[in-house]
Amino acid sequence: NAGVTQTPKFQVLKTGQSMTLQCAQDMNHEYMSWYRQDPGMGLRLIHYSVGAGITDQGEVPNGYNVSRSTTEDFPLRLLSAAPSQTSVYFCASSPRLAGGPRETQYFGPGTRLLVL
Amino acid sequence: AQKITQTQPGMFVQEKEAVTLDCTYDTSDPSYGLFWYKQPSSGEMIFLIYQGSYDQQNATEGRYSLNFQKARKSANLVISASQLGDSAMYFCAMSGSNTGNQFYFGTGTSLTVIP
Numbered sequence: 001n002a003g004v005t006q007t008p009k010f011q012v013l014k015t016g017q018s019m020t021l022q023c024a025q026d027m028n029h030e031y032m033s034w035y036r037q038d039p040g041m042g043l044r045l046i047h048y049s050v051g052a053g054i055t056d057q058g059e060v061p062n063g064y065n066v067s068r069s070t071t072e073d074f075p076l077r078l079l080s081a082a083p084s085q086t087s088v089y090f091c092a093s094s095p096r097l098a099g100g101p102r103e104t105q106y107f108g109p110g111t112r113l114l115v116l
Numbered sequence: 117a118q119k120i121t122q123t124q125p126g127m128f129v130q131e132k133e134a135v136t137l138d139c140t141y142d143t144s145d146p147s148y149g150l151f152w153y154k155q156p157s158s159g160e161m162i163f164l165i166y167q168g169s170y171d172q173q174n175a176t177e178g179r180y181s182l183n184f185q186k187a188r189k190s191a192n193l194v195i196s197a198s199q200l201g202d203s204a205m206y207f208c209a210m211s212g213s214n215t216g217n218q219f220y221f222g223t224g225t226s227l228t229v230i231p
Contacts, residue, residue: 033219042120042207042221058218090161092219104151105219107161 001026006091006108013081013115021076021111023091030096032074033105036060036087043090049074050096081115088112118143118215120208122222129198130230136183137193137206137225145169145212150191151219152182155205164206167191195227203229 007022025032033048045058049068063085065077074093078085092105119142129135141150152164167175167182175182183192191210195202208222 035221040125040223042122042223043209043219044221045218048218088159092161104163104166106163110159110161 003027004091004093004106004108006089006111008111009109010112011114013078013113015082015115017081018077018079019081021078021089021091021113023074023076023108024072025074025091025093025106026072027093027095027106028071029093029106030071031105032068032091032093033058034064034066034074034076035090035092036085037090037110038087046076046089078113081113083115086113086115118145118148118210118212118218118220120210120220120222122208122225124225125223126226126228128228128230129195129202131200132197134194134196135198135227137195137208137227139191139193139208139222141189141191141208141210143189143210143212145214147213149211150182150184151209151211152180152191152193153207153209154202155207155224156201157204161207165193198229200229200231203227 004025030051034046035043047066049055089111091108094105121140148169150167154162165177165180167184179196181194205224207224209219211219
């Protein structure tokens with residue numbers, strides 16, 4: 001299994017440009033999520049999905065869109081990039097377990113995004 | 117709402133010594149899980165250890181153990197016999213039964229192991 005993969009690894013954008021960060025997992029996990037990591041802030045949840053066709057907002061959703069057309073893929077779209085979106089972005093997945101969380105999320109390697 | 121607090125921005129430990137990284141949490145969920153992750157300078161998130169809120173015993177994984185004190189809402193990570201490779205950022209996280217699989221992270225502790 002490849003686990004959770006993310007592309008690209010690095011990206012430089014100009015303010016106002018749009019782009020899509022790709023995330024895929026091959027573990028048949030129902031739950032997928034996107035985080036951003038900024039210095040001193042830990043990881044903050046942007047959007048998440050509990051299954052194909054179902055998405056919801058996390059703590060910091062503004063400026064980002066997501067969709068989940070398949071179990072495997074969960075792309076994150078920046079519609080009009082801003083310097084405040086300069087960050088490291090992590091995608092994660094986990095199985096959805098009845099009775100509460102018992103298993104960790106599996107993280108992708110991250111995407112470093114710089115918005116000029 | 118869930119909240120995770122890590123009050124130690126940076127910690128130093130001598131090689132081969134033990135170190136405790138603090139984590140406190142706040143939740144109203146009746147069932148929840150607590151997790152610790154390591155993030156080395158290379159950037160990947162590495163899962164270390166998990167503690168369920170109804171687990172009777174503290175979790176252990178090799179040199180890692182979790183000192184879980186439910187009444188005090190703390191879930192401290194203990195690393196025994198520190199190694200130079202333990203130098204990294206460490207994040208505490210939790211996920212609750214009422215919030216599905218959403219994870220909430222603390223701000224992290226930077227650990228430096230001194231030879």
